[in-house]
Amino acid sequence: MANATKSAATKRNNRKIHARKFLATPEGKAWLARKQEEEAEIKLARAANTMF
Numbered sequence: 001m002a003n004a005t006k007s008a009a010t011k012r013n014n015r016k017i018h019a020r021k022f023l024a025t026p027e028g029k030a031w032l033a034r035k036q037e038e039e040a041e042i043k044l045a046r047a048a049n050t051m052f
Helices: 004-021 026-051
Strands: none
Touching: 004 026
């Protein structure tokens, strides 16, 4: 049991580390900007749907 939780924690930490490294690159910054634009569009669409 302890090995499974340790392994899961390691995987979680590695994901965080790789995400930080990726977001520090120009490609990562471009991806993040695109993702934020998409989320803003979705938010706008939801607001419009609630009005109608």
